[in-house]
Amino acid sequence: MQDFILHWGEMGSKWGLNRSVAQIHALLHISPDPLTAEELAATLNLARSNISTGLKELQAWRLVRTTRQLGDRRDYFTAIGDMFDLIQTVIEVRREREYEPTLNALREIQGRAEQDDTPPEVRARIAETYETMQMLDDWYSDIAQLPRSSQMSLLKVGSKLGALLSGSASKPKKKKKKS
Incomplete structure (x- = not known):
């Protein structure tokens, strides 16, 4: 348990989260029961x-929920338990915070560049950047709307298709160690 929490904290700090915030999330993630802030x-x-600060940040990321228990004034905290839901939530929040504002800014920049003296090569590069990012965002939106079973099937097919297209379909896959 300690190793998991320590590693999750290190991983979180590499992703831009405060180490202690990631450790709070790790403990809530592996805990079978809701925990209080004191616990x-x-x-x-x-x-x-x-x-308290870490829990507020995790709630802003939509990774932690608060519950109450009858006869108890304390808040109890739980993390998203399903890994697929956890990953989807992180992707969606990052998309809202980082990707969408960049798309909006690129759209505006492209519009202004079409009307000013921006060199054609620069305008083309801005347009290519925007169009590629928009295409990826549209793809993500389409995939995110599919039912979980379809998303899982796509992941499995995508892995096989990637191997086929890279020419490694005939090469045996390395087995991952189970710990």
């Missing part, structure tokens, strides 16, 4: 204020 602070040996 999180005690288990992780972090200040209560650090836990």
